[in-house]
Amino acid sequence: MLMQNMYPFTAIVGQKQMKKAMLVALTNPKTGGLLIGGQKGTAKTTLVRSCRKLIYPQQIIDLPLNATEDILFGSIDIEAAVNEGVRRFNAGLLSRVDNNIMYIDEVNLLQRRLLTTVFDVMELGTNKIERDGISYEHKAEFTIVATMNPEENTLPATLLDRFGMYVDVESEMDLSNRVAIINREMAFEKNSGRFCKKYAGKTVELAAKISNARHLVKLVHISDTMIQLAAQMCAKAFCRGHRAEFYLLETARTLAALDNRSYILPGDMDEAAVFVLVHRTNTPSQEDNEAQNESNQTDNNVDEEQASERTGQQPPADNENSDGDNKDGQACSDDGNAKDENENTNKSDNDDGNQQPNMNSPTADDKITDIDKNSFVPHMKVEKKIDRFNRHGTGKRTITKTDLKQGRYVRAEIPKNDITDIAIDATIRAAAPYQKVRRKNSKCALKIKEEDIRQKVREKRIGSTFLFIVDASGSMGAYERMRAVKGAIFYMLQEAYQKRDRVGMIAFRRQQAEVLLPITRSVDLAQKCLQELPTGGKTPLADGLAKALQILSVQAKKDMDMEPIVILVTDGRANAVEKNDADPIGMAMHMAEQIQQRHIASVVIDTEADFIKLGIARDIADVMGALYYNLDGLKKENIIKIVQNISNL
Amino acid sequence: MKRKAVFPFTAIVGQEDMKLSLILNVINPALGGVLIKGEKGTAKSTAVRALAELLPAMESVHNCRFHCDPNGINYLCDDCAAVIKAHKKLPVESIKMRVVELPVSATEDRVVGTLDIEHAIKHGEKKFEPGILAQANRNILYVDEINLLDDHVVDVLLDAAAMGINTVEREGVSYSHPARFVLVGTMNPEEGDIRPQLLDRFGLSVIVKGEHEPDKRVEVIKRRLAYEQDADIFIAGYSEQQNELAGKIMQARQLLNKITVDNKLLESAARLSIGLGVDGHRVDITVIKTAITIAAFHNKKAVDLDDIKEAARLVLPHRMRRRPFEDSGFDWNKVENLLNDNA
Structure with missing residues (x-):
């Protein structure tokens, strides 16, 4: 497509870090590519598009979310095979991207399989193809630039780690900058040609700077001192593996080259650390912590402030979510108690207005408790019990089969059973080499035989669906209980996100239950809801369970594959119902029974902490057929076993 | 086949916000579409389909599969771009802007386009068969019940909506073409919510409710009955109003x-975004646009504060984050205060 007038790089207001990191990535492919994460509407995509002019004749090639394997890796040339009867390689996207930049927008939504293989190819520098009867190998050296909005799902740590650099962008908060952004956008839209011309001079200058730095970067000397510094920095950030040091040095080197120097300054290392270490910083385990304390005493080389600045910008996939981080400090500023020592409030001056205490209108008895992220890590283990007899029973399998036609087409395979979903492209590829022989008595150019037929393999995001029902009544707020509860839920959410599960959240307090979050894959949103969840008031437990049933039945209509798991977190002290004359606990029991009747897998986490235990939560768990855990017991066991009986769905 | 009669846009009773937001998007396709939320039977789909009658004519490249804009040099398809590169003139024709529907059951290959199977089998050649996104270029893309759309279809929709380009790398074809469309979605919130990333792609949003005044409800019934009795007569009765509105739209354009x-x-506008703590800069820009x-639309020469307020009412609600146990995520008083303070 002809895209002459893209919004110019030099016309983007502010966002210094993102621009700098981008220049580094464009200058030196060895810096390992760049991932830009951040809120919507912060010029992420605009920035990447704008680079086209800076690196010409190099190209920016998109890897769209709809990509299938055959076109990414390359495959048999159908036309040559059909018309000439020869097997020839038809280059794919990975061949086109050689010596260029690969751009992946919304990378968090791309199939993980594709992303992993793309990284493998990038690190190897060659693409080896063994498919459709073709064996081929070609050079594929490229830089990956990706953008994402972590609001819906982020990348797992293992994939984040493969990006050399990470930058988190936020909106500009300066008023005059914001006005400048509106003005420029309007001017660009009115007449893009004139707008681009205005910035053409600066663009040419910047392009020259990049090309100069590309030559210079090989000449930048890496001294032993810098290598040592890199090693120290990475050790301090508890980076896994040794990729980090390498990327750190390459990035520092590129920064020096962009500054027209042939030597690295410590300042380059600090700047590089912000890009390279942010998404690699790990929370140290207990032993590591002690080790760190020791090393802190003996080694004063690395500035304390530097280190804290780095940990202040956690990537979204890390244990402490960066978005969550920002808000943690603020949400609890309402009442000032329960501050988490590990929380970093560095960036709270950049906050997005969440501080307004009135917005949330907590009444006097309400309070918002912080998430305790350090207490413990309960792992959720979902076991799927498959009943062999029911499997072949009534109609269940047919549902799954028709459902298989949904989902994204990822690759083709030789059909094993009946053919239901033909992969026509793969079928043609399979048939192509034989056409010269077969064509003799046919009008069609292509004759397909049964053995050519390939079936589509589709991938659908089926994870479990976790519906959290959280008691937010006053009794939960007591004794810092909510902090531990939020901590437990927080970790379950983390786990859910890593497994690409979906989550929903219902909270109940005062007179009613409320759906905080309809079932979604946005764990980020769930965390925000959790963070801001106030406690106080009565315990309408029955209403909470009723809402859960309602949500699940609506969801079941939409998605037959859904395997819901209900997680009820409560102290069981139900004391409010819709109609005043009913018995709150009895109502709750009744609802629990309904959940059991629908064979919904469930877990009850009992948070009762009073000296005299009433044990109602345990009774509810029994009625619901739920697994029962005590919050304190959970701390020791660290695992929640959830048994799902698939045949029951 | 005779074209099916469509209930006239101007005959829809009430629902002023919805009508306004649709008209604004026709006047300025760069606004980013509208999401219409509401219960069943509130004329959501009727309004969108009726909009087709009001759509203006536009210049387009003759015989282009993507009806490229001959004057929009940035967004030409490969074929049209090749003509320009050869320093030839593009043949121009006038066509009407359309409403292209994306059914909820649509598969990904139909949406983005795929390998032309017939051509491959008959001629042994690869050819790209355009999908719904190709049809939607420079038109209105209408998704009824957008909240029920399959996740992977939403993904490709997001991709295209963000860039204005549909890049296809699948099933043996590799192709990209312009796909700049006005996204209009309707949904019934009772049936589940919409993904946040998709939500953000909508420039405007409106909530429609059934009319509560008995008089208006009676009027709704009367008009519907009259339409069903004889659509042609009913439509003829509104032709003057329809022409007037179409003229107003053209003038505003x-x-x-x-x-x-x-x-x-x-x-x-900038202060408003900072004050409300919304993400990114899209809000500021969309409010102004x-x-x-x-x-x-009001035939004015300059924007005044009332226009900003009205814009804020359409742009902000779906971008405000809702908090737990809060009645509404959108506090109109706060918006008014923020805007009045600056005036």
Whole structure:
């Protein structure tokens, strides 16, 4: 497509870090590519598009979310095979991207399989193809630039780690900058040609700077001192593996080259650390912590402030979510108690207005408790019990089969059973080499035989669906209980996100239950809801369970594959119902029974902490057929076993 | 086949916000579409389908599969771009803007386009068969019950909506073409919510409710009955109003580029976003763009504070984050205060 007038790089207001990191990535492919994460509407995509002019004749090639394997890796040339009867390689996207930049927008939504293989190819520098009867190998050296909005799902740590650099962008908060952004956008839209011309001079200058730095970067000397510094920095950030040091040095080197120097300054290392270490910083385990304390005493080389600045910008996939981080400090500023020592409030001056205490209108008895992220890590283990007899029973399998036609087409395979979903492209590829022989008595150019037929393999995001029902009544707020509860839920959410599960959240307090979050894959949103969840008031437990049933039945209509798991977190002290004359606990029991009747897998986490235990939560768990855990017991066991009986769905 | 009669847009009773937001998007396709939320039977789909009658004619490249804009050099398909590169002139024709429907059951290959199977089998050649996104270029893409759309279809929709380009790398074809469309979605919130990333792609949003005044409800029934009895007569009865509105839209389209905005109003839009703590800069820009379009629709020369307020009402609600146990995520008083303070 002809895209002459893209919004110019030099016309983007502010966002210094993102621009700098981008220049580094464009200058030196060895810096390992760049991932830009951040809120919507912060010029992420605009920035990447704008680079086209800076690196010409190099190209920016998109890897769209709809990509299938055959076109990414390359495959048999159908036309040559059909018309000439020869097997020839038809280059794919990975061949086109050689010596260029690969751009992946919304990378968090791309199939993980594709992303992993793309990284493998990038690190190897060659693409080896063994498919459709073709064996081929070609050079594929490229830089990956990706953008994402972590609001819906982020990348797992293992994939984040493969990006050399990470930058988190936020909106500009300066008023005059914001006005400048509106003005420029309007001017660009009115007449893009004139707008681009205005910035053409600066663009040419910047392009020259990049090309100069590309030559210079090989000449930048890496001294032993810098290598040592890199090693120290990475050790301090508890980076896994040794990729980090390498990327750190390459990035520092590129920064020096962009500054027209042939030597690295410590300042380059600090700047590089912000890009390279942010998404690699790990929370140290207990032993590591002690080790760190020791090393802190003996080694004063690395500035304390530097280190804290780095940990202040956690990537979204890390244990402490960066978005969550920002808000943690603020949400609890309402009442000032329960501050988490590990929380970093560095960036709270950049906050997005969440501080307004009135917005949330907590009444006097309400309070918002912080998430305790350090207490413990309960792992959720979902076991799927498959009943062999029911499997072949009534109609269940047919549902799954028709459902298989949904989902994204990822690759083709030789059909094993009946053919239901033909992969026509793969079928043609399979048939192509034989056409010269077969064509003799046919009008069609292509004759397909049964053995050519390939079936589509589709991938659908089926994870479990976790519906959290959280008691937010006053009794939960007591004794810092909510902090531990939020901590437990927080970790379950983390786990859910890593497994690409979906989550929903219902909270109940005062007179009613409320759906905080309809079932979604946005764990980020769930965390925000959790963070801001106030406690106080009565315990309408029955209403909470009723809402859960309602949500699940609506969801079941939409998605037959859904395997819901209900997680009820409560102290069981139900004391409010819709109609005043009913018995709150009895109502709750009744609802629990309904959940059991629908064979919904469930877990009850009992948070009762009073000296005299009433044990109602345990009774509810029994009625619901739920697994029962005590919050304190959970701390020791660290695992929640959830048994799902698939045949029951 | 005779074209099916469509209930006239101007005959829809009430629902002013919804009608306005649709009209604004026709005047200025750069607004980013509209999401219409509401219960069943509130004329959501009727309004969108009725909009087709009001759509203006536009210049388009003759015989182009993507109906490229001959004047929009940035967004030409490969074929049209090749013509320009050869320093030839593009043949121009006038076509009507359309409403292209994306059914909820649509598969990904139909949406983005795929390998032309017939051509491959008959001629042994690869050819790209355009999908719904190709049809939607420069048109209105209408998704009824958008909240029920399959996740992977939403993904590709997001991809295309963000860039205005549909890049296809699948099933043996590799192709990209312009896909700049006005996204119009309707949904019933009772049936589940919409993904946040998709939500953000909508420039405007409106909530429709059934009319509560008995008089208006009676009027709704009367008109519907009259339409069902004899659609042709009913439509003829509204032809004058329809023409008037279509004329107003055309006029506003021409006026759009001439509207001025005072710097102070730009500041208040920016202050509004900061004050409300919304993500990113899209809100500021969309508020201003919408205000300009509203001013053009009202045949004004410059944007005033009332236009900004009206724009804010359409742009902000779906971008506010809702908090636990809060009745509404959108506090209109706060918006008014923020805007009045700056005035």
